[in-house]
Amino acid sequence: MIKKVSFKNFVAHKDLSLDNLGSVNLILGKNDTGKTAILKMLYASLSSIVLYNQRKANEEITLKKILSEKLLTTFQPGKKGLGELVNKLEKDKLRVDIEFDHPKISFKDRLYFSYGDTTVSSIIDCQESIGSIDPTFRPIFIPAKEVLTSLKAIRATRDNLNMPGFDDTYLDLIRSLVIPTQKGKVKTELVKVNDLLENLFEGNIVQSHDDDFIFKKGNTEYQIALTAEGVKKIGILTTLIRNRQLTPLAVLFMDEPENALHPEAVRILVDMIFLMAKSGMQIFLATHSYFVLKQVYLSAMQTETDAFCFILKKQKDKTVSATSHNLRESFPENEISEEAIKMADLETELDFGLS
Numbered sequence: 001m002i003k004k005v006s007f008k009n010f011v012a013h014k015d016l017s018l019d020n021l022g023s024v025n026l027i028l029g030k031n032d033t034g035k036t037a038i039l040k041m042l043y044a045s046l047s048s049i050v051l052y053n054q055r056k057a058n059e060e061i062t063l064k065k066i067l068s069e070k071l072l073t074t075f076q077p078g079k080k081g082l083g084e085l086v087n088k089l090e091k092d093k094l095r096v097d098i099e100f101d102h103p104k105i106s107f108k109d110r111l112y113f114s115y116g117d118t119t120v121s122s123i124i125d126c127q128e129s130i131g132s133i134d135p136t137f138r139p140i141f142i143p144a145k146e147v148l149t150s151l152k153a154i155r156a157t158r159d160n161l162n163m164p165g166f167d168d169t170y171l172d173l174i175r176s177l178v179i180p181t182q183k184g185k186v187k188t189e190l191v192k193v194n195d196l197l198e199n200l201f202e203g204n205i206v207q208s209h210d211d212d213f214i215f216k217k218g219n220t221e222y223q224i225a226l227t228a229e230g231v232k233k234i235g236i237l238t239t240l241i242r243n244r245q246l247t248p249l250a251v252l253f254m255d256e257p258e259n260a261l262h263p264e265a266v267r268i269l270v271d272m273i274f275l276m277a278k279s280g281m282q283i284f285l286a287t288h289s290y291f292v293l294k295q296v297y298l299s300a301m302q303t304e305t306d307a308f309c310f311i312l313k314k315q316k317d318k319t320v321s322a323t324s325h326n327l328r329e330s331f332p333e334n335e336i337s338e339e340a341i342k343m344a345d346l347e348t349e350l351d352f353g354l355s
Contacts, residue, residue, distance in 0.1 A: 008095040009087040023277035029312030035286035046139040066124035081120035146232040153247040189279035229260035248280030
């Protein structure tokens, strides 16, 4: 699992460290504080390690080449390429340092690379290789928007036409979803996740033919275009568990998991996240939802699980700082809760005719 992360001059982050990462990690902040960018950088880095381990046995390939390509297709920058990810307010290079420590698969290593704002497509300063990793280890990224409705369009624009628009977080997820279901035993916690999903939506998403998906409720089948957004957003967890893409060795990234979900569904989703963490998975969530924050806090206390919250805040110089909190120990002060308090205060003033 990812143990520690350090970013320097990466988008809005002049100097950002995420230390003591655990099985559940929550990144909180206003819009434009770089929450999604952090998830994408971690995802692209892990994906590069997996791709390097898959390809190095059959071809002469360097980690830096795979990493460069993956960052380009994950972030899809403009004409200036990778240099667009470098903080515009600083003259120094972008630097990324990620430490790994996964005792279950004996993987203890680090990934380090850096480059300047003139870099277009090739990273030079990067280690040549990294240690071998278990073949069942993989990162999975679930973006803010659901992918099932646009599945064929995404594959056509990227695989057939090689057009930008849908980045690798969408394309990779689709490729993971269309892998056929596999037989065999699934870890108890992941079986419970599937049960919670099926009970929540009173049905489940299944693959039909030609890589199409349908929502099946009892004996009735619904076309995916007619299925609720929330069902499509998180119902895919069942597919990813059944086809062994979400395993206890996976790292799951979820961007704004609360999108299109009723608060009841958000609470159940957080329960599922803690079940997945108990199975061995590491999870990263980016959100600005009070419901997600509060339920992660409650679940951390209820299950006695360390859940780390990193609160991003934009400073006057337009850089972003981060404070770290273990939600198992306390509920942190944050701007989301402050806005909720302001609303309650205004309601009180209106009730008493003070405003």
